[in-house]
Amino acid sequence: MPPFGPHYGFGLYVHWPYCARICPYCDFNVYAAKDRETGPLVEAILQDIQAHKARLHDHPPLTSIFLGGGTPSLLTVQDLEAIIQTATDQFGLEPNGEITLEANPNDVLRSNPGDWQKAGINRVSLGLQSLDDAALTFLGRDHDVTNALRAVEAVQAVFDNHSLDLIYARPGQAISDWQSELSQVLALGAPHLSLYELTIEERTAFGKRAARGELIPMQDDDQADLYELTQTLCEAAELPAYEVSNHARAPEYESRHNHIYWANGDWIGVGPGAHGRLTIDETRYATEAARRPTDYIAATSPTNTALPTLDAARELLAMGLRPATGLDLTRLSRLGYEQPDQSLLTDLEENGIITQAGSSIALTAQGRLLADAVAKQLAASMDL
Known part of the structure; x- marks a missing residue:
């Protein structure tokens, strides 16, 4: 059995590329939603x-469905229901399977979350981004704090x-301001938080500035x-980190869909520009759909590329280190690579960066701060 594939989870990612406003930090495949005829794109996603x-007839039922973007909360309830129904008709869904909708606060207020639930959604990821009006303006968001709090409710x-x-670690953000803001967020009582440091990507409006x-x-x-500070406050609020940027009150609130990525499971990517990873006859394939909506509608078949073993091993190492559960290094051995040098592992453990348990390693809280650097060190020691 390969060290990747649907036995580590099987998900569907649906990329809806339209947004009411394109945020200056966003590096995703997104387009302005004004005056768009969305019916043909929904139909192309269903197809x-x-x-x-037809390609994945041996795959098990889906573990999760994730509607992301872009802004999938712009979709009508009927379109959401059609996508979910088509996916479950074709593949089935595990009992208690997770179906997540990414939503913006203003869409919550314009819609009825109860209707989303009736359509099949059982988890909502709400993009607050900040509880500071000046920061929301800086981030290009189209909601204010008042509407954010109403949407949470x-x-x-x-x-x-x-x-x-x-999003935190914004330019000029004082540690006291983030402490106050995060404390407000924690007081809202959500069972899951995704807390991301602002990354300035070259192609974005922020990157150009x-x-x-x-x-x-x-x-x-x-x-x-x-x-x-984020780790300290979340630990005190009983929302420990279960991954570098994600915190949950209990295991049942952890993102099952994201666990598929970290575990190197399989996922289908549909929608313009969506990426996927699929295992067929023990070969790992990378898939990518056409980026432009018009091109995607014209030809929905994605580009399929057999992933070289080296690339598969690098992904396995980089992603497998992210969750607190860590990575069983024997999975890399099954791809033909030697274990990392034990002296390196010992050094990392003695410096409080990792813990070891048999063949598995996991990053400590300090190590998660250095996740990318640790992955590079380990890769270099294994000639990856």
Whole structure:
């Protein structure tokens, strides 16, 4: 059995590329939603799901469905229901399977979360991004704090399983300001938080401003201070980190869909620009759909590329280190690679970066701060 594949989880990711407003930090495949005829794109997504069934007839029922974007909360209830029904008709869904909708606060207030639940959604990931009006303006969001809090209340009235997403380590953000803001968020009582440090990507509006010297990203040491504060406050609120950027009150609130990525399971990617990883006859394939909606509608068949063993091993190492459960290194051995040098593992353990338990290693809280660097060290020691 390969060290990747649907036995580590099998998900469906649906990318809805339209947004009411494109945020200046966003590096995803997104487009302005104004005056768009969305029916042909929804139909193409349904056909894409059906076409995947013919290739994956031996795959088990889906573990999860994740509707992301872009802004999938712009979809009508009827479209959401059609996508979910098509997926479950084709593949089935595990008992208590997770179906997540990413939502913006203003869409929550314009919609009825109860209707989302009736359509099949059982988890909502709400993109608050901040509880500071000036920060929301800086981040290009189309909601304010008042509407954010109203949206949280509306979601919590329907969905026990929900997540709040925030962005911190913004330029000039004081540690005291983040402490106050995160404390407010924790007081809302959500069972899951996704807390991301702001990343300035070259292709984004922020990236262009940074290149002109108009925006100065936060220094690494200052980001590290905020990250450590985040861990302390979340631990005290009984929302420990179960992954580098994700916190949950209990295992049942952890994102089952994201666990598929970290475990190197299989997932179908549908919608413009969506990526997937599929295992067929023990070969790992990378899939990518056409990026432009018009191109996707014209030809929904994705590009399929057999993933070289080296790339599969690198993904396995980088992703497998992210969750607190860590990575069983024998999975890399099954791809033909030697174990990392034991002296390196011992050194990392003695410096409080990892823990070891048999053939498995896991990052400590300090190690999660250095996740990418640790993965590079281990890869170098294994000639990856």
